[in-house]
Amino acid sequence: MILTGPQGSGNHLWSKIFSLHEDVFGWKSLLDNYWEAHRISEPFAKYWKNPELLDEFDWSQSEYFFTSVSVPLGIKELGTIRRPNIMQFAKKVESLGIKVRICVVGRDQNILRHQQTRLRGESTVRYFLDQLSGFYKPVFLSYELLYLYKEEYLKSLDIGMPIAWYERDKISNILELDANNKYISYIKDSPLDDCNRTGVPSPWNPNIEEPMKPKDRDHAYDEEGTGCCGGWSDPNDKRNFKIEISTGNIVGDVGVGNTARSKTEDEKWVTYE
Amino acid sequence: MSKKLLIVTGPQGSGNHLFARLLSAHPMVKGWDSLKDNYWVPSDEEPFARYWVYPDELEFPEGDFFCANVSVPFFYDGVRRTPKIKEVAYKAVTMGIEPIIAVVCRDRNINELQQKRVGGEVTMDIALDYYSDLRHHFIDHEAFFLYKERYMEYLGRILEFPVTKEGIDNFVTVDANHKYVYPIKDHWLDNEIRKGRKSFRQRLEE
Numbered sequence: 001m002i003l004t005g006p007q008g009s010g011n012h013l014w015s016k017i018f019s020l021h022e023d024v025f026g027w028k029s030l031l032d033n034y035w036e037a038h039r040i041s042e043p044f045a046k047y048w049k050n051p052e053l054l055d056e057f058d059w060s061q062s063e064y065f066f067t068s069v070s071v072p073l074g075i076k077e078l079g080t081i082r083r084p085n086i087m088q089f090a091k092k093v094e095s096l097g098i099k100v101r102i103c104v105v106g107r108d109q110n111i112l113r114h115q116q117t118r119l120r121g122e123s124t125v126r127y128f129l130d131q132l133s134g135f136y137k138p139v140f141l142s143y144e145l146l147y148l149y150k151e152e153y154l155k156s157l158d159i160g161m162p163i164a165w166y167e168r169d170k171i172s173n174i175l176e177l178d179a180n181n182k183y184i185s186y187i188k189d190s191p192l193d194d195c196n197r198t199g200v201p202s203p204w205n206p207n208i209e210e211p212m213k214p215k216d217r218d219h220a221y222d223e224e225g226t227g228c229c230g231g232w233s234d235p236n237d238k239r240n241f242k243i244e245i246s247t248g249n250i251v252g253d254v255g256v257g258n259t260a261r262s263k264t265e266d267e268k269w270v271t272y273e
Numbered sequence: 274m275s276k277k278l279l280i281v282t283g284p285q286g287s288g289n290h291l292f293a294r295l296l297s298a299h300p301m302v303k304g305w306d307s308l309k310d311n312y313w314v315p316s317d318e319e320p321f322a323r324y325w326v327y328p329d330e331l332e333f334p335e336g337d338f339f340c341a342n343v344s345v346p347f348f349y350d351g352v353r354r355t356p357k358i359k360e361v362a363y364k365a366v367t368m369g370i371e372p373i374i375a376v377v378c379r380d381r382n383i384n385e386l387q388q389k390r391v392g393g394e395v396t397m398d399i400a401l402d403y404y405s406d407l408r409h410h411f412i413d414h415e416a417f418f419l420y421k422e423r424y425m426e427y428l429g430r431i432l433e434f435p436v437t438k439e440g441i442d443n444f445v446t447v448d449a450n451h452k453y454v455y456p457i458k459d460h461w462l463d464n465e466i467r468k469g470r471k472s473f474r475q476r477l478e479e
């Protein structure tokens with residue numbers, strides 16, 4: 001079983017969980033340390049560098065093998081960044097007569113971005129997404145589900161390999177600190193809160209930008225082409241509707257001799273449909 | 274091919290509306306139509322809402338695939354209740370319809386903050402207690418926003434239910450978790466991770 005995911009998505013955490021079962025050949029040393037460097041102690045680290053070496057691997061050690069690798073590995077600014085080729089590795093293992101299952105780890109995308117930017121200087125999710133489309137029927141695993149449902153979630157997983165979901169104490173120790181918690185802060189309110197409280201439906205969808213409605217005007221030129229709905233007009237055109245709003249002055253047709261005059265109090269109010 | 278009823282459920286605020294909309298989107302699925310016109314609709318206006326309280330009255334419209342949605346707990350006619358999901362599932366079986374139950378999960382820290390803010394109390398444990406006695410699949414809020422179409426394909430596979438990827442772009446531009454998540458300056462493990470990424474030679478030199 002190949003476990004993979006973006007950097008910081010919980011590769012180490014899942015490696016501990018899947019290495020718990022005594023029948024699984026996995027990253028056992030990680031069970032004694034909170035964190036270890038992948039390329040030093042992960043049992044398949046050297047094969048990720050060169051999958052051809054898998055010919056030499058002793059497959060008689062177990063019925064179930066587990067390996068974990070993030071995409072990418074390392075840090076760009078340290079010159080240690082590498083992109084393990086998941087499918088190249090998987091195909092090599094299959095060529096040796098071993099069945100392969102790919103599991104993809106996920107974690108909140110906002111947290112991933114912050115974590116990667118802090119540690120690696122940039123978001124590196126794109127490197128993983130580049131490879132994802134090439135995986136054949138991957139199983140998706142969730143950091144958040146593991147923390148919320150623990151052994152119930154582990155029991156539900158069908159990954160073709162035994163999982164020690166019954167090791168409740170060890171799992172509790174592994175999951176003791178939720179690494180998401182430190183990124184999350186209380187917010188005072190959200191636009192949908194009132195709908196929830198009152199039961200009134202909300203037609204407003206924060207995912208969809210409101211369409212701009214053209215206003216009825218008593219002149220032929222297009223005031224909407226001002227940058228307020230697309231930016232396709234000349235921003236230096238004084239007929240720009242934004243200029244009227246921001247200056248409080250009505251701007252006449254350019255080139256026909258009109259001069260600007262101050263608005264009356266009533267004219268300063270704009271009525272929208 | 275048997276008819277199927279997909280019951281999408283989750284703790285309050287876990288993304289029930291989002292997944293009800295996504296999993297009702299396939300043209301073969303009869304789902305929560307009013308969610309197509311409104312971003313949010315109260316739970317007791319969901320087409321199956323009455324059955325969560327009165328499961329014996331369960332009826333189905335014409336069709337082969339149905340998607341129903343309810344949170345645990347939920348409000349029906351102004352009263353907070355625990356929906357009778359198990360009873361609805363059993364009733365569906367007696368009517369020759371295969372029930373599939375899928376529980377939505379969202380980051381617990383965020384979900385509990387949302388519940389406290391909107392409802393004044395955290396109802397997470399009510400949901401967890403109820404689901405512990407239920408045979409179900411899991412749906413992951415965060416995986417949808419991270420992996421999008423690929424995750425929807427996966428859901429279609431594990432749920433064995435028609436799922437479409439058409440139009441999901443309408444739901445992924447605003448990630449509801451975003452407003453809760455802030456960067457942190459540093460973390461005690463950061464330096465260890467950075468050290469582990471240096472070459473053996475660099476480490477020896479230090």
